[in-house]
Amino acid sequence: MAVVASIRRQVQLCIGKVGLPVGSLVYVRQGRRENSALAYDEDWLASTARFNVSADLQLMAGHQSHKAASLHDSVFHGAIADTAPDAWGRRVIARDHAKRRKGDPQLPALTEMDYLLAVDDFSRVGALRLRDPDGTWQRTTTDGQRSTPPLIELERVFLASRAVERGDETAEDLRYLQGKGTSLGGMRPKCTLIDEDGRLAIGKFPSVGDARSVTRGEVLALKLAALAGIDAAPARIVLLGEVPVAVIGRFDRDQADGRIPYQSAASLLQASREDDRSYTEIADAIRANGYAPAQDVRQLWRRLVFNLLITNVDDHLQNHGFLHVAHGQWRLAPAFDINPFPDKERESKTWLSEQDGPITDVGMLLARAAYFGLDQAQARAVLAEVHAAVANWRQVALSAEVGLRQVELDDFAPAFEHEQMAQVDSLLR
Numbered sequence: 001m002a003v004v005a006s007i008r009r010q011v012q013l014c015i016g017k018v019g020l021p022v023g024s025l026v027y028v029r030q031g032r033r034e035n036s037a038l039a040y041d042e043d044w045l046a047s048t049a050r051f052n053v054s055a056d057l058q059l060m061a062g063h064q065s066h067k068a069a070s071l072h073d074s075v076f077h078g079a080i081a082d083t084a085p086d087a088w089g090r091r092v093i094a095r096d097h098a099k100r101r102k103g104d105p106q107l108p109a110l111t112e113m114d115y116l117l118a119v120d121d122f123s124r125v126g127a128l129r130l131r132d133p134d135g136t137w138q139r140t141t142t143d144g145q146r147s148t149p150p151l152i153e154l155e156r157v158f159l160a161s162r163a164v165e166r167g168d169e170t171a172e173d174l175r176y177l178q179g180k181g182t183s184l185g186g187m188r189p190k191c192t193l194i195d196e197d198g199r200l201a202i203g204k205f206p207s208v209g210d211a212r213s214v215t216r217g218e219v220l221a222l223k224l225a226a227l228a229g230i231d232a233a234p235a236r237i238v239l240l241g242e243v244p245v246a247v248i249g250r251f252d253r254d255q256a257d258g259r260i261p262y263q264s265a266a267s268l269l270q271a272s273r274e275d276d277r278s279y280t281e282i283a284d285a286i287r288a289n290g291y292a293p294a295q296d297v298r299q300l301w302r303r304l305v306f307n308l309l310i311t312n313v314d315d316h317l318q319n320h321g322f323l324h325v326a327h328g329q330w331r332l333a334p335a336f337d338i339n340p341f342p343d344k345e346r347e348s349k350t351w352l353s354e355q356d357g358p359i360t361d362v363g364m365l366l367a368r369a370a371y372f373g374l375d376q377a378q379a380r381a382v383l384a385e386v387h388a389a390v391a392n393w394r395q396v397a398l399s400a401e402v403g404l405r406q407v408e409l410d411d412f413a414p415a416f417e418h419e420q421m422a423q424v425d426s427l428l429r
Ligand SMILES: Nc1ncnc2c1ncn2[C@@H]1O[C@H](COP(=O)(O)OP(=O)(O)OP(=O)(O)O)[C@@H](O)[C@H]1O
Pocket: 082, 125, 184, 185, 186, 187, 188, 189, 202, 233, 248, 249, 250, 251, 252, 314, 318, 319, 336, 337
């Protein structure tokens, strides 16, 4: 009988800018079976700073194990998985590995732990950090902080990203990209960068297959969100020659580069990617774990109205996040990854409630407003504010900071001008 190869790797889980130890994380793979386990350190459990870093863990001693609930889920606990590279980052890492394997056929296949550790420590999302037993932060590039490029180097990152998308990248392109914090979650080509003010930001590039200016569309959506009373990540377009890059400020770092703990709604709800989960469950989780629950559930309802009216239908649970305030209490993170989808049906991915199903019209939202702490008069006031902001989309789109051209507006119009806008308009009369 063949011996099943087994792999075991242990790292230290730490938190924050100073890297306070939190626990130890073990990854085990035996044949095709994989799992991970986290054990909080006694010192962390006794510390006044202690809190439960991920909703699927408990603040207690002993190993707490985790395995993937489905093929599409992570082997790691929710908040740790939130720091792992998703599609785009994995693509860069896997391509680099495949190239190196050609030169060195003995190189073992990548494990989920390798992907997790391939993320740049400097730009890893949230406050969780991983350290090898020998004390090395994972992953640290040779020149540390300087591996995150300043705005001025963005063109090189973009050209290398383009090459990866086309499949004609060089080994240097990949090595360069891997140091550049490309390993954030998500599908689209992007990197982290240091903005002109010295703060960490995300640069999102146009993708080879884009039929419209997706990056300007995202900046437009984030600006409209702010006008609609939504706390949204700050965004602007930076031109690389003709190429519009969306530069979005990171909300998980403070003024002094401190790291703010983060977990996605998927983590907070302990959701599998295969389940249909709903906003009323997010509201329940906010009530159970929130620092300012009354405000946040109302803010959530406002975002639901906004998403419907701009046809942002990519509202999966990784696209909603929470930032830790203190003592295990969390606040809704600023809105991010919101985009108008003019070519899609207006139907949310996350359901309104288990009974209601996906959000398709404003009537459903009004009927459930009370669950989010709004009476009908308050809900109508929110509708009026969001409607007014969205109705102004053409003007914002043409503004210098978004920079869409008049001829491009037709590409986006179906996302902003539709029967739901008309419906709100008539409701408000
Ligand atoms: N402004 C921000 N500050 C901090 N973290 C962020 C910010 N924007 C995004 N993130 C983190 O990076 C991840 C990827 O970003 P984003 O969702 O914008 O990318 P995407 O490629 O468009 O994703 P998707 O696969 O959902 O289309 C998010 O899931 C979130 O964890």
